[in-house]
Amino acid sequence: MRIELVKRPQQSVLFSVLSPFIALALTLIAGALLFLLLGKDPVNTLYVFFIEPLRETWSLHELAVKAAPLILIAIGLSVCFLSNNWNIGAEGQFIIGAMAGSILPVMFPDFQSWIVLPLMLLMGIAGGAAYAAVPAVLKVRFNTNEILTSLMLVYVAQLFLDWMVRGPWRNPEGFNFPETRSFHEYAILPEIWSASGRAHWGFIFGLVAALALWFMMTKTLRGFEIKVLGQSPRAGRFAGFSQGRIVFFAFLLSGALAGLAGLSEVSGAIGQLRPVISPGYGFTAIIVAFLGRLNPLGVVAAGLVLALTYLGGEAAQISVGLSDKVVRVFQGMILFFVLAGDTFIHYRIRFVSAPAAAAGEASRANV
């Protein structure tokens, strides 16, 4: 017996709306099975993982802290993916953005003024965009595959950060720990409502970016251009849209937002540079973008869901004693089920059984 995927003549609108929810439900079921196999009580573990983090104000703040970088990065990526450019290197752009913005508080700690933070934000944006420009130039100029180049640049950025915080940027008063000096007060991104928790302005940036890009994609000619070139490059060329220009636009935009996310993370949540500043936000944001159906508003919701898996993973480590790898497993399952759902929206399964084919042979033999 063989299984074939057959393209559906039309896609169900209902199921394209429902599929992210179905994917989440399937993830929960598969997660429960996984916990059972690990010898944990599935109901209790799911409760610790997904419900407990939502019960207290401070942990809702933590949710916003984790969601902020995911949302910022994923919004840029969703526009990038819609234009049929596959920027897989947001993690690297996040790191370079964070490092570019950190130049001021780390190298010029005596320059203290209200202008420092706005400058840091701009430098973070510029750093992320500049780093994303590399795969864009390579793609337009040399026709290289941007998936490979952007991904490889992630490792370059990670190792560069590692070397900087152990070497030139190490805190002179830091007892040789591999970290930079702590940011001074003018370099800290303020909390939104410091009385109740840690959530910083990065979350607000994410919401503003989501609204702005939703407006761009649905109401403006630029959004139209991105969609046309993404779906049908030849029709885009006939329209007079430039493929190369949109490659740059998509990479610079997603890189800039990743850079802003990186800077917000170090200046809002961490307060210094360390060898590792991201638990894989740049990769998780790819899942966020798809779970949010590449729609900037959907991305906000999806960002909150994925942020919950980080929080739940920490809680499950502490109170149930699960490995921290379980977070990755959960994120992987969500992406797997979302993509599977999308596949079934576009295709249906057909079982081709060997006996039927043999019957066809027989009927021919008869005539």
Add this chain to the structure above:
Amino acid sequence: MPLLEARGLTKIFGTLRACDHIDLKIGRGEIHALLGENGAGKSTLVKMLFGALEPTEGSILWKGEQVAVSSPREARRIGIGMVFQHFCLFDALTASENILVSLDDPAPAGAVTARARDISKAYGLPVDPNAHVGDLSVGERQRIEIIRCLLQNPELIILDEPTSVLTPQEADRLFEALEKLKEEGRSILYISHRLEEVKRICDRATVLRQGKVVSECDPRKETASSLARMMVGNEVQPVVRDKPAVQSEALLEVRDLDRKAGHPFAVALSGINLSVRAGEILGVAGVAGNGQGELFEAVSGEALQERADQVRIRGKDAGRRDISERRLMGAAFVPEERLGHAAAPAMTLSQNLLLSRYRTDARAFLNRLGMIRNSLIAHAAQRVSSAMDVRKGVEDPEASALSGGNLQKFVIGRELDRQPLVMVVNQPTWGVDAGAAARIRQALIDLAKSGSAVLVISQDLDELFEICDAIAVMHGGRLSAPIPIGDATYEKIGLLMGGAEPGHAAVSQAEAV
């Protein structure tokens, strides 16, 4: 007993009855024509017979026994073969490799090549088995498809618009092969919109209109206009043409245009000159793949020229201007491929209207902030649809939901709606039914009459003879001098299409014959 019989075959898509209780009988050794406008249900019917679509209702009888044709593989297995209008061949493989990769069951390469060679010889379908498909003409590619189909030893062969890409000489050759197949007792289901052809080679004809069989007749006893009337439901408006305007200014000029081939399968253009005056329709004939696509790209500005004066629009140099700027100079373009080039398949008609007009109609379609004014665009799309009689199920469907003819009417109407002074069209009625084709041709003539210059690139000679004031022929990336319509004959044009030099002995010989 007929070879194949369809009884009450019905296919319903949503609320649309694409095929509505169709009865069809194909006898042994018969060439059976399937006629109908685009959207009449021909493709749906054929797809059901070939197993690519599952009927909603009705049954198919093969040699008197009911069969379920569940897949094209199954269809081939019982003895039905099909040659599609759009070929499925790999350009980078040779003819024999293409045949090998398509086989349902693996077989030794040597045996297959030998059989293919026998078939090619027996039916007069010469193909060099070692030639790369990318280097072959469309006629030769079609022969590969036919040989591939005959290797399965089918008793019924379905041909979808087989002559639409051939020169008259190549078509004659195909007809001879079909006659041979018929003499062997094989049956052929022949889908075409060329009525003269159907009258010439077909024994029976089934005419479809709006999913129903409206007539079954002997095409030899009918006239072209009576067949057309059955298809369309009323008399097809004959295209009316006036005398061309005398000496007026040239609105579109191409001077010494050279273009290198951009990729291994593209055709290089060399030394192309043409000029189209106000009120004139110039036709460019030629077998597909002789540089027409490349010429269109160069004239439209999708590809820029080296020198600014190589393309001139309304007396101004346009060679270094892109397609949007050429549109702003008053030109409009309709490329050959409807889906994916002229229109984005998954976008609605109104979005596709914006696609080619966001610059020229920026003031109407965009507000000062660059926001898209959807209601105005939808209104304009509606205006285009009613002007060109575009038939659609819903108010603003996706481009891919329209039948080929209706989408073609829309993409041509989209440009005509602007009243362009220069119009360049590549294959205006490729695969379009008689009713829609007549409407499109009349629209082009009316546009020229109103003082515009029209350049029509087409493989359909009947069409060019019907609407053009002069015809030039493309072959191997060169363009012949235009032949005024009064001096042009099918033989002359056909020889030029086959590669005779303009003004060469072969042409004058043909005149002498």
